[in-house]
Amino acid sequence: MNIICICLDTFRADMIGEEKKYSHAQTPNLDNFSSESIRFTRAFGEGQPTLQVRRGLFTGQRSFPWRYNFDRRGHWHHAPGWHKIPPEQDTIAEVLLGRGYLTACIADTYHMFKPTMNFSRGFAHLDFVRGQESDNWRSGDPRLIEDQLRQHVREPINWQQHTGLVNYLLNQRHRRSEDDYSCARVFHSACDWLDDNHQAGPFFLWIDSFDPHEPWDPPKKYADLYFGDYSGKDFITPGAANEGDGPTDGELRRIEALYLGEVTFVDKCIGRLLDQIKTLKLEDDTIVVVLSDHGTQLRDQGSFGKASAELHPFNTQLNLLVRHPNGPKNHQVSAFVQNHDLMPTLLGQLGVPCNWTDGEDIWPLVTGQMTSIRDRIITGWADFSVGNARGRASVRDARWNFCTSIGYQDENGDELFDLTIDTEEVHNVASQHPEVVAKYRSEVEGLLGQPLPGQLIEVCDPAPGPMTRWLQQKLREF
Numbered sequence: 218m219n220i221i222c223i224c225l226d227t228f229r230a231d232m233i234g235e236e237k238k239y240s241h242a243q244t245p246n247l248d249n250f251s252s253e254s255i256r257f258t259r260a261f262g263e264g265q266p267t268l269q270v271r272r273g274l275f276t277g278q279r280s281f282p283w284r285y286n287f288d289r290r291g292h293w294h295h296a297p298g299w300h301k302i303p304p305e306q307d308t309i310a311e312v313l314l315g316r317g318y319l320t321a322c323i324a325d326t327y328h329m330f331k332p333t334m335n336f337s338r339g340f341a342h343l344d345f346v347r348g349q350e351s352d353n354w355r356s357g358d359p360r361l362i363e364d365q366l367r368q369h370v371r372e373p374i375n376w377q378q379h380t381g382l383v384n385y386l387l388n389q390r391h392r393r394s395e396d397d398y399s400c401a402r403v404f405h406s407a408c409d410w411l412d413d414n415h416q417a418g419p420f421f422l423w424i425d426s427f428d429p430h431e432p433w434d435p436p437k438k439y440a441d442l443y444f445g446d447y448s449g450k451d452f453i454t455p456g457a458a459n460e461g462d463g464p465t466d467g468e469l470r471r472i473e474a475l476y477l478g479e480v481t482f483v484d485k486c487i488g489r490l491l492d493q494i495k496t497l498k499l500e501d502d503t504i505v506v507v508l509s510d511h512g513t514q515l516r517d518q519g520s521f522g523k524a525s526a527e528l529h530p531f532n533t534q535l536n537l538l539v540r541h542p543n544g545p546k547n548h549q550v551s552a553f554v555q556n557h558d559l560m561p562t563l564l565g566q567l568g569v570p571c572n573w574t575d576g577e578d579i580w581p582l583v584t585g586q587m588t589s590i591r592d593r594i595i596t597g598w599a600d601f602s603v604g605n606a607r608g609r610a611s612v613r614d615a616r617w618n619f620c621t622s623i624g625y626q627d628e629n630g631d632e633l634f635d636l637t638i639d640t641e642e643v644h645n646v647a648s649q650h651p652e653v654v655a656k657y658r659s660e661v662e663g664l665l666g667q668p669l670p671g672q673l674i675e676v677c678d679p680a681p682g683p684m685t686r687w688l689q690q691k692l693r694e695f
Contacts, residue, residue: 218419218502218503218504218542218566218567219419219420219421219422219499219502219503219504220313220420220421220422220503220504220506220563220567221422221424221494221503221504221505221506222274222421222422222423222424222505222506222508222559222563223424223426223487223490223505223506223507223508224271224274224326224423224424224425224426224508224509224510225426225428225429225483225507225508225509225510225536226267226326226425226426226427226428226429226430226509226510227429227430227431227509227510227511227512227513227523228429228480228483228509228512228536229480229509229512229513229515229531229534230260230509230512230530230534230535230536231512231530231531231534232244232247232480232536233247233248233251233536233538234247234248234251234252234256235248235251235252239477241443241477242477242480242481243442243477243481243484244480244481244484245484245488246484246485246487246488246491247484247487247507247538250487250491250505250507250538250540251538251547252546252547253540253546253547254507254538254539254540254546254547254548255538255539255540255541255544255545255548255549255550255583256537256538256548256549256550257537257538257539257550257552257554257579258549258550258551259534259551259552259553259554260508260534260535260536260537260554260555260556261533261534261535261553261554261555261556261594261596261613262510262511262533262535262555262556262596263279263280263281263555263556263557263594263595263596263597264279264280264281264283264298264596264597264598264599265510265511265532265533265596265597265598265599266510266511266523266598266599267299267326267328267510267511268280268294268298268299268300268328268329269281269298269299269597269599270510270511270535270556271326271329271336271425271510272298272302272336273555273556273557273559273576274309274508274556274557274559274560275302275308275309275310275336275560276302276306276307276308276309276557276560276574277309277557277558277559277560277561277571277573277574277575277576278306278557278574278575278576279557279575280298280557280597281298281595281596281597281599281610281664282597282623282664282665282666282671282673283297283298283597283599283606283608283673283675284673284674284675285300285303285675286674286675286676287300287301287303287333288333289333289677290332290333290680291331291332291333291680292331292332292333292334293331293351293680293681293682293683293685294328294331294677295601295602295677295679296599296600296601296602296608296677297599297600297602297606297607297608297624297673297675297677298597298599298606298675299328299599299677300333300675301333301334301335301336302334302335302336302338304335307573308335308338308339309339309421309560309563309564310322310338310339310340310421310423311338311339312339312564312569312571313339313421313564313567313569314339314340314341316567316569317418317419318418318419318420318421319341319342319414319417319418319419319420319421320339320340320341320342320420320421320422320423321340321341321342321343321344321410321414321420321421321422321423322336322337322340322342322343322344322422322423322425323342323344323346323403323406323407323410323422323423323424323425324344324345324346324403324423324424324425324426324427325345325346325347325348325349325399325400325402325403325425325426325427325428326349326425326426326427327345327347327349327350327351327352327427329425330345340423342410342414344406344410346399346402346403346406347388348388348389348391348399349385349388349399349427349430350381350384350385350388350427350430350431350432351381351384351385351682351684351685352388353682353683353684354388355387355388355390355391356387356684356687357387357390359376359383359387359688359691359692359695361387361390362383362386362387362390365386366379366382366383366386368450368451369382369386369432369450369451369452369453369454369457370382370450370452370457370460371450371457371460371461374695375460376692376695377689377692377693377695378460379454379457380685380688380689380692381454381685382432382453382454382457383688383692384684384685384688385432385434389434395436395482398435398436398482399426399427399428400426400427400428400482400483400486401482401486403424403425403426403486404424404426404486404487404489404490405489407422407424407490407493408489408490408493410422411490411493411494411497411499412493412497415497415499424490426483426486428479428482428483429476429479429480429482429483431453431454431455431522432453432454433453433454433455433472433475433476433478433479434451434453434475434479435475435478435479435481435482436478436482437451438478439478439479439481439482440471440474440475440477440478440479441474441478442474442477442478442481443473443474443477443478444470444471444473444474447467447470447471447474449465449467449468449471450468451471451475452464452468452471452472452475453475455472455521455522456521456522458472469516472521473515473516476513476515487507491505500542501542502542503542504539504540504541504542504563504566505539505540506537506538506539506540506559506563507536507537507538508535508536508537508538508556508559509535509536510535510556511523511532511533511535512530512531512532512533512534513531513532514527514531514532515531517529517531518643524598524600525598525599525600525608525609526609526627526629528596528598528609528610528611528618528620529618529642530642532598533596533598533611535556537554537559541566544583545583548583550579550582550583552579552582552587552588552589552590553589553590553591553592553593553594553613553614554579554582554590555576555594555596556576557574557575557576558576558577558578558579558590559576560574560576561574561576561577561578562576562577562578562579562580565578565580566580577590577591592614592615593612593613593614593660594612594613594614595610595611595612595613595660595661595664596610596611596613597609597610597623598610598611601677602624602677605624605672605673605674605675605676606623606624606673606674606675606676606677607622607623607624607625607673608622608623608624609621609622609623609627609629610622610623610661612657612660612661615636616635616636616637617633617634617635617636617653617657618632618633618634618636618642619631619632619633619634619647619653619654619657619658620632620633620634621657621658621661621669621670622669622670623661623665623669623670623671623673624670624671624672624673625670626670630647631647631654631658632645632647633645633646633647633650633653633654633657634646635650
């Protein structure tokens with residue numbers, strides 16, 4: 218049995234399927250895939266955002282609470298949990314490589330490949346598709362992209378405020394057609410790899426697309442599908458719209474359209490891969506998984522983006538769709554599952570023992586042997602910080618979502634949302650249910666092994682990335 222996993226960054230869980238919240242979102246390939254798959258409708262991250270989720274996916278071990286103070290010099294990310302896979306934790310690629318599987322990773326999620334990372338361990342084939350966000354790939358005089366920058370920020374341009382966007386636009390100077398966009402390059406590479414290797418024996422292919430992560434920068438026609446009657450600036454980094462007098466309603470609608478357009482473009486690229494799987498007649502002996510690491514706010518509770526202050530499904534819920542040759546089609550599982558359950562589940566389908574993980578084999582939920590493997594979940598979301606680890610955590614069950622701060626006291630304090638009467642999670646009822654707050658604070662303390670807010674040992678490296686550092690100095694001249 219082969220395995221193909223497609224991991225998408227910042228792809229909301231309510232964008233796919235017949236019952237999706239964004240019914241106008243054009244995702245025909247993923248909608249069709251969903252109809253052929255097992256859908257886990259209560260999948261959540263155990264530690265978020267990006268690298269924490271992937272470490273759990275690769276190792277089956279929890280990444281929250283943050284407890285490793287590894288060297289992160291040169292990693293340029295200031296949040297706990299953004300570190301290498303610990304050397305004592307086996308990855309799914311290493312386990313399968315040791316059992317004769319051809320292993321491959323094709324990805325543009327550049328955080329996985331920064332100095333001090335171990336995410337490439339166990340992969341016999343590795344293709345790092347360059348150029349996303351602040352990847353140190355293509356340098357150049359910032360004036361080379363001045364015309365492009367003017368399309369995405371207010372004027373007069375505050376160059377120093379847009380260092381990250383300048384970095385990204387320099388990286389993307391090569392684009393001439395849709396095929397030059399990062400997402401297209403990732404899935405083209407995956408199709409080429411399948412051409413070369415689909416008959417080489419059992420394989421494990423991990424495809425990691427950074428899109429639809431910001432910048433929300435699809436080919437223009439995809440954003441036009443959702444809001445085409447527009448002649449203003451495209452704020453591909455939504456925060457740039459807040460400069461000056463702030464965004465107009467038209468600008469807000471266009472920002473949402475940029476995200477939806479990117480989602481549709483990602484869907485098209487995935488469709489190319491799914492067609493290739495069919496053409497190569499791999500469907501009868503290949504498990505295909507589509508998943509995401511987290512979502513994002515699309516004007517939910519008044520904002521764009523994602524952060525620990527909003528531990529709600531639009532941020533914390535994951536896509537998890539599994540198409541299995543011998544599994545049920547168009548089947549829904551509503552029990553709580555988390556990202557660190559993936560490794561033991563996939564290895565279980567291959568008959569590989571996997572009794573050392575924190576995660577659980579969730580296949581008995583599919584067969585009906587079990588109706589639940591946990592009645593509540595805990596999710597930690599790391600904050601950007603300099604110094605000791607900090608963030609917020611959520612305890613979620615069928616009725617409640619409890620949120621609290623970790624590593625420090627913040628202005629949000631304890632929050633409690635009653636899901637039976639508040640499905641949008643906007644009314645904090647913590648003061649009305651002190652017994653529930655106490656119970657779930659103790660759940661978090663039990664996982665932390667100390668009283669809240671706790672003191673975690675991780676120290677975040679405050680140094681910027683090399684290209685960012687150079688740009689910060691260069692842009693003083695502008």
